Amino acid sequence: AQSVTQPDxxxxxxxxxxxxxxxxxxxxxxxxxxxxxxxxGQGLQLLLKYFSGDTLVQGIKGFEAEFKRSxxxxxxxxxSVHWSDAAEYFCAVGQFGGATNKLIxxxxxxxxxxx
Amino acid sequence: xxxxxxxxxxLVIGTGKKITLECSQTMGHxxxxxxxxxxxxxxxxIHYSYGVNSTEKGDLSSESTVSRIRTEHFPLTLESAxxxxxxxxxxxxxDQPGGAFFGQGTRLTVV
Numbered sequence: 409a410q411s412v413t414q415p416d417x418x419x420x421x422x423x424x425x426x427x428x429x430x431x432x433x434x435x436x437x438x439x440x441x442x443x444x445x446x447x448x449g450q451g452l453q454l455l456l457k458y459f460s461g462d463t464l465v466q467g468i469k470g471f472e473a474e475f476k477r478s479x480x481x482x483x484x485x486x487x488s489v490h491w492s493d494a495a496e497y498f499c500a501v502g503q504f505g506g507a508t509n510k511l512i513x514x515x516x517x518x519x520x521x522x523x
Numbered sequence: 524x525x526x527x528x529x530x531x532x533x534l535v536i537g538t539g540k541k542i543t544l545e546c547s548q549t550m551g552h553x554x555x556x557x558x559x560x561x562x563x564x565x566x567x568x569i570h571y572s573y574g575v576n577s578t579e580k581g582d583l584s585s586e587s588t589v590s591r592i593r594t595e596h597f598p599l600t601l602e603s604a605x606x607x608x609x610x611x612x613x614x615x616x617x618d619q620p621g622g623a624f625f626g627q628g629t630r631l632t633v634v
Contacts, residue, residue, distance in 0.1 A: 442622050451529075451613055451625035452566075498566070502622075510556070510581075511623055515565040 410435045410501050412514035420520040421489050429484040429517050431499030440502030441482040442511065443473055447495045455497075458482060469493070494521045526550055529614050529626035536604055536633055544599045544629045546614030555597040556623060558613040559583060566613065572597055604633040 411434045421427050433439055440459050444452040456467025463475040473484045482499060496518045500511045526549040536542055548555065553574045558566040558581075568581030572591040586608070587601050597616075601608055611630045615623040 444622075444625075449628075449630075451627040452615075452623075454622045454624070457622050510568060510571065512568075513558075513566040516563075518563070 410439075410503050410512050412499050412501050412512055414497075414499055414514035414517050416517045417515070418518045418520070420522060422522045423491050424488050427484075427486045427489045427493070427519070429497050429499075429519070431482045431484065431514060432480050433482060433499075433501045434480065435501055439482075441473075441475060442500040442502065443467065443471070443482075443484050444498045444500060444513075445469075445495045446498065446516075452498065455484070489519075489521055491521045491523065494519055527614065527616055527624050527626045529612075529629050531629060532627060533630050534632070536631070538603075538605055538633055540604050542601050542604055542631070544612055544614075544631070546597045546599070546626060547595050548597075548616040548624070549595060550616060550618065550624065551594060552616035552618045552624075553594065554617045554623075555591070556615045556617075557581070557587075557589060557597070557599050558615065559585065560611045560613055560628075562611075570599065604631075606633045609633050 413432045442457045443455040446452045455471050456465050458465050458475045496516045498516045499514045503510045530545045555572045557570040559569050560566045567583035569585040570589040572578045609632050611628050613628045614626045617623040
């Protein structure tokens with residue numbers, strides 16, 4: 409069965425510092441991978457997605473993620489964090505096949521940004 | 524910009540009441556979903572639909588029911604609300620394996 413693990417429940421970084429959020433997945437075939445961000449009291453916003461091709465994908469708000477098949481990872485990165493990036497981040501794997509079209513989410517990583 | 528709307532945003536209701544959470548999307552997506560999310564926790568899929576008159580239960584068992592009479596509308600109903608139903612409910616839609624668009628959620632409190 410597909411699953412997603414986000415090992416870090418909570419991360420604190422200083423504004424301007426670099427950021428890496430970890431995501432590991434379990435999936436039998438080539439995965440469809442996503443990163444979402446959720447601000448307090450809001451729904452989820454899609455940051456970026458990977459289906460195939462270039463393993464380094466660019467997203468919105470200056471985020472990028474790298475797919476590493478050998479490590480079953482899809483870590484999210486940002487070179488310089490802004491205070492507005494404080495939010496909860498969810499990694500997801502897409503389960504698609506026939507009529508099936510579902511997302512399986514990790515438990516999320518809560519990012520705090522120090523001034 | 525995603526066009527998927529949930530109402531109400533917040534709802535406090537007494538035990539035993541019937542409630543319907545509304546979800547509408549203007550993107551013409553065939554696939555729609557309901558997720559349940561407790562504070563600080565992951566999202567759990569409770570219902571999904573692949574089109575009109577198609578509804579399926581998700582991975583997490585839920586006492587709620589859904590209907591899909593129109594493409595754009597996917598309401599969720601609780602016949603008799605209980606405190607254990609207190610949670611955030613997120614609606615989403617997608618048209619392909621391109622990720623889902625989410626509404627802002629309904630935070631339900633049953634007292």
